[in-house]
Amino acid sequence: MKPTVNLIKFGGITFILSGILFFAQYLFMMPMPAPPLPDAELMSWLQEWRFNISMADEVLIFAALLLMPSIVALYRLLVKGDSIRTMLGCGLFAVTIPVYIIMVVILGRLVYPVYDIGLSPDLYRLVISIYYGGMHCIALILGLGTILLSLVIRTSRIGRFTAYFGLLAGVFDLIGSFPWLIGNVMNFVAQLLFAAWFVILGVRMVSVARE
Numbered sequence: 001m002k003p004t005v006n007l008i009k010f011g012g013i014t015f016i017l018s019g020i021l022f023f024a025q026y027l028f029m030m031p032m033p034a035p036p037l038p039d040a041e042l043m044s045w046l047q048e049w050r051f052n053i054s055m056a057d058e059v060l061i062f063a064a065l066l067l068m069p070s071i072v073a074l075y076r077l078l079v080k081g082d083s084i085r086t087m088l089g090c091g092l093f094a095v096t097i098p099v100y101i102i103m104v105v106i107l108g109r110l111v112y113p114v115y116d117i118g119l120s121p122d123l124y125r126l127v128i129s130i131y132y133g134g135m136h137c138i139a140l141i142l143g144l145g146t147i148l149l150s151l152v153i154r155t156s157r158i159g160r161f162t163a164y165f166g167l168l169a170g171v172f173d174l175i176g177s178f179p180w181l182i183g184n185v186m187n188f189v190a191q192l193l194f195a196a197w198f199v200i201l202g203v204r205m206v207s208v209a210r211e
Contacts, residue, residue: 004076005209011073012205014066019198021063026191028056034180035128039121046124050111057107064100067093070198073205074149082152089152092145096138103134136177139190143173146197157211158204162197169197 032049036042046053071093078086109119109127119127150166153159175182176190 007069008073008077009206009209011070011077012202012207012209014068015070015074015198015202015205017202018063018066018070019195019202021059021066022198023191023195025056025059025063026195028052028059030184030188035125037125042121042124046110053107054111057104057111060100060107061104064097064104067097067100070202074201077158077205077208078149078152078156081156085148085152089145089149092141092148096141096145099134099138099141103131103138106131106134132180139173139177142194143170143177146170146173146194153201157208158201162200162204165193165200166197169193 029052032052033045036045071090075086075090078090106127110124110131146166147170150163150170153166154163156163172190172193176187176194179187182190
């Protein structure tokens with residue numbers, strides 16, 4: 001029993017850290033305006049926001065990797081209550097990890113030279129569009145996973161507050177998957193709820209492990 005308790009406690013801590021890092025990554029990206037289309041302006045945009053992009057890139061990989069123990073611990077905690085929805089929800093979360101890592105590589109290509117291989121403005125536009133497309137895909141997957149897991153959490157020891165907060169966060173994940181349509185304010189709310197739910201869930205998992 002003790003190894004399971006330690007696993008749940010550790011997973012809760014990594015959920016907390018992951019939520020904080022995901023929000024930090026968003027804060028680095030938040031002040032950046034939409035990439036301009038003209039070649040000269042695009043290159044200036046990349047140079048101006050080089051620090052923000054590089055820091056967001058560094059933070060994102062650790063936020064994603066911390067999801068691995070978090071998902072394992074959450075699965076162990078919830079699987080006896082509803083094995084099907086737990087498997088689906090945790091599976092959706094797990095699928096996002098390799099996609100996140102690919103996004104890290106793509107985002108890093110905007111700011112880190114690779115053997116001094118330069119890219120043309122057209123290729124930079126392609127890289128940027130793939131990044132935003134990948135993040136759109138991740139938000140949709142996480143939104144569905146969050147909603148499924150929240151339905152399981154509602155009847156678990158984690159508690160209903162975390163479940164209802166997760167349902168709200170999941171809906172906003174789906175809404176926030178279209179940042180170019182919803183505007184900065186709604187996108188901020190979506191990102192804040194997403195990160196806050198990770199932190200709240202992590203805190204509750206640590207509390208459950210101590211009971």
